[in-house]
Amino acid sequence: MITYMVFIILPVLAIGYFSNAMYQESIRDQTRNSIQGTLVQMKDNIEFKMADVERISSMLYNDYSLVIQLRSYEEGWDSYERTTKIIMPKFAIAVNATGLNIAMYLFLANDTLPEVYYGSFDRENPDLLERNYNLYHLKRIENKAWHRDFPPEKYGETMLWRKVERDADFSRISLLRRLVDSQRPLDLKEVGFMRISVSTEELFQGLDYKKIGDGSGLIIHDETGAVLHRSGTIPGEGREADANGGEREFLTIRESVGRQGWDLTAYVPLTIMERDSAKVRMFVILICLLCLIVFTFAGMFISRYFSIRMNKIVFVLNAFREGELHKRMGYRGKDEFSQIANALNEMGRNIDHLIEQVYMTQIEKKEAELESLQAQINPHFLYNTLSSISRLAQFGEIDKLQRMVLDLAKFYRLSLNEGRTVIPIHSELEQVKAYMNIQTTKFGEAVHVFYDIDPKILNYVTVKLILQPFIENVLEHAWFGNSIHIRISGRLEGERIVFKVIDDGVGMSLERIAQIFDPVEGLNTGFGIRNVHSRIQLHFGSAYGVTIGSRPGIGTTVRIVIPAQRRTD
Known part of the structure; x- marks a missing residue:
């Protein structure tokens, strides 16, 4: 005992x-x-x-086009038109750009602009003005203490929350802020004053x-x-x-x-x-009584011995479930826990190895598909060019023959590009120009090409040979008369680069365009276009690729979209 x-x-x-x-x-x-x-x-x-209301004030504060209108002192019809067509719509947008029921008062230094307001200035009712605004001249508040004592302006920072005018009567509070001419940052001239009134019940609803x-x-x-x-x-x-x-x-x-x-x-x-403490005290007493009963029949050592080992196993299993396959356990002895630990360690190593193998296999498959698609373009173009060289040699046009052979050598030098699939955009454009030199040698003045390239995109990269197949397609299928015009443009649009190949040829129907991207069995149409589309999506993802717009008798526009990726060399 x-x-x-x-x-x-x-x-x-x-x-x-x-x-x-x-x-x-x-x-x-x-x-x-x-x-x-x-x-x-x-x-x-x-x-x-509060930040939402301050954001509304910043919309007007940072609107330089609004400041230009407010500092223009032209009178008459011009003043009325500026107020109704430019200034008032900006204020209307601002007052409705928040979920709060705000009332906005704007005091303008330019007295050539008309006042536009509801109700009385001296007996204002902000509740009735919610979701609306009043325009006054600044001279109405020049002698008001809350305006006269307003702190000196620090650009983009000076603003105060105050109860002014009849805010206290209506349980409201106002954000006060100047409108300044930011063209001269060292001398911020006041062109207006904002007062945005908010109900305190709404502001402090939480x-x-x-x-x-x-x-x-x-x-x-x-x-x-x-x-x-x-x-x-x-x-x-x-x-x-x-x-x-x-x-x-x-x-x-x-x-x-x-x-x-x-x-x-x-x-x-x-x-x-x-x-809460009384509840805890009773809870602790009950727990103590329960422990006395439990400790009589069980020993803490055995419980702790097994719980620690089980917790380690659960910890490693949870780590495996979350992808942390490098976690391991180490138990000594030959009991069941040691066998489980060894089995889990081996399973983690095997799964990690299998994941790595699958990952490498997917990468190799993707690279093989890109190389296969790339290899399918060059033989077709080479066959056509060699046929042209053969005709020039047959007719004895040595000068044209020499130019075409030199341009063909330049084209394939750029195309090989030391075996790289991704090349700078300027190399792609040089390749296009070498190809067009071959075609102008072949067709003479019947082919007219125009380049409209934004210089900003030259420092970005692309999958090679994404423009030449479309130009070749134009020269083979789009002739409409004795001449054809081709325009090649490139632009940086946000995080994307967009190329366009535009011609004034015969055009295509919607059915023909659909057959290009989804060919009918037995009808080999648009191989080069699908090739480029597939290579772009394989390398950059399904968000990018080729789209075609065309109308018969008018011409065709091919749009090629790739991500804007800068060169790393």
């Missing part, structure tokens, strides 16, 4: 006592952290709405004391200490009388809100945490 008392009952009681004390402290910390997290969420909600517990309170002050909004019970000096007449203590938590440093304060009665 003495041994049982010493080794079982006394340790369990000691553990229960210290666990209860530590757990109560943990409950306090968790409660504080939980409330702090809730307060941060409320703060983020308020700052998000401040609800019920989110942190009954009997709690939330209050927010501005930087001057004035109360902007409150919710729930707000104690004086952090204490309040409870139901029994005693003083109730509060836990006070603060957060700073917005760029002006508003103070958001939460008051949480400690009785809330005491109720």
